[in-house]
Amino acid sequence: MNEQLPFKRLNGIPASKEDVRNRREHVKRIVIAHPNYSDLLTEIEEVHYYSKGSVKPDSLFLSGEAGVGKSTLLEDYTSRFPRDIVNNNTVIPVLYSTLPVGATPKTVAARLLYSLGDPAYDKGTEISQTSRLLNFIKKCKVELIIIDEFQHLLDRDTKHILNKASEWVKSFCDEAGVPIILCGFPESKKIFKFNSQLDRRFLTKLSMEGFRYYTKEEQIEFRAFLKSIDEQLPFIDRSSLASKQLADKFFYATNGIPSHVNKILYEATGLAAKSGNDSIDENHLYDAFNKIEFTTRPFVTNPFTVKNFNIVEAFELEKLRSKDAN
Ligand SMILES: Nc1ncnc2c1ncn2[C@@H]1O[C@H](COP(=O)(O)OP(=O)(O)O)[C@@H](O)[C@H]1O
Ligand SMILES: [Mg+2]
Secondary structure, three states, X not given: OOOOOOOOOOOOOOOOHHHHHHHHHHHHOOOOOOHHHHHHHHHHHHHHHHOOOOOXXXXXXXXXXXXXXXXXXXXXXXXXXXXXXXXXXXXXXXXXXXXXXXXXXHHHHHHHHHHHOOOOOOOOOHHHHHHHHHHHHHHOOOOEEEEEOHHHHEOOOOOOEOHHHHHHHHHHHHHXXXXXXXXXXXXXXXXXXXXXXXXXXXXXXXXXXXXXXXXXHHHHHHHHHHHHHHHHOOOOOOOOOOOHHHHHHHHHHHXXXXXXXXXXXXXXXXXHHHOOOOOOOHHHHHHHHHHOOOOOOOOOOOOOOOOOOOHHHHHHHHHHHHHHHO
């Protein structure tokens, strides 16, 4: 039982619309400090801390496939250093920003200015925007800059490097005078290959990965992740997500990608609350899974409610079906 949560026992009475919404929003915000997450958080802390007042601040590059939790981690870190107003001056210890799709020097500078809170973010020439940006960074006492969606330095269709923007980012990193964390999909490593000066500045390259499930240790880790989530679900009773059978099914359904786990639980939470349940059961998971389209896995089958589910066979069957189709 979880009495700390603000969610009442439903006892078979369907939750109101507002209650359903609150419960689902709660699920969206669940963040678990799993081992890979905590390790990376420590790395970021170190870069931040040891670069203070350094003549040559360290920087790092973080890569990972979509949905593994990169932005969640970076936004979590940023939120630990809230903005403040000191003597009429806004202090922004950690600046989190993203690169815009189809990045150009002007749109990148504007995006960073916008993240700082400059109402005139898109005004002025590239040069004046850049100098305004560097000024604000000093004035707002920015200590660390995080730039997410680094893969937007690649053209969306051709995957060619957007050279002007990547040159701009390189100069900006040199001139900002504070450590910078760049973050993006693994494919964005290509940018470093073609921009050796940028590469030299980002020698530390870390990666974030989804969960794995081959070894005993890996299975324990994934089940611990599910257990922590289960403890935070917006229901009075727990849902046994970490049982061996359900964990196998969750791994098969999600390939260990946190965003997929979250999506299934988000949908299942809505279904369970609407039917007045005080925990999520396998029928909710079954229906939730069917609501989601897994575009990258056209041959995945719904593992929930399957009796004596065998994860190895399920993955093999999926492979066979995709072979047959090709
Ligand atoms: N540490 C975590 N604990 C629980 N859920 C997570 C965690 N990291 C990510 N998620 C879930 O995955 C979703 C996608 O994460 P996100 O940070 O946007 O991934 P990325 O930036 O790597 O594409 C999040 O909205 C959240 O629901
Ligand atoms: Mg992201």
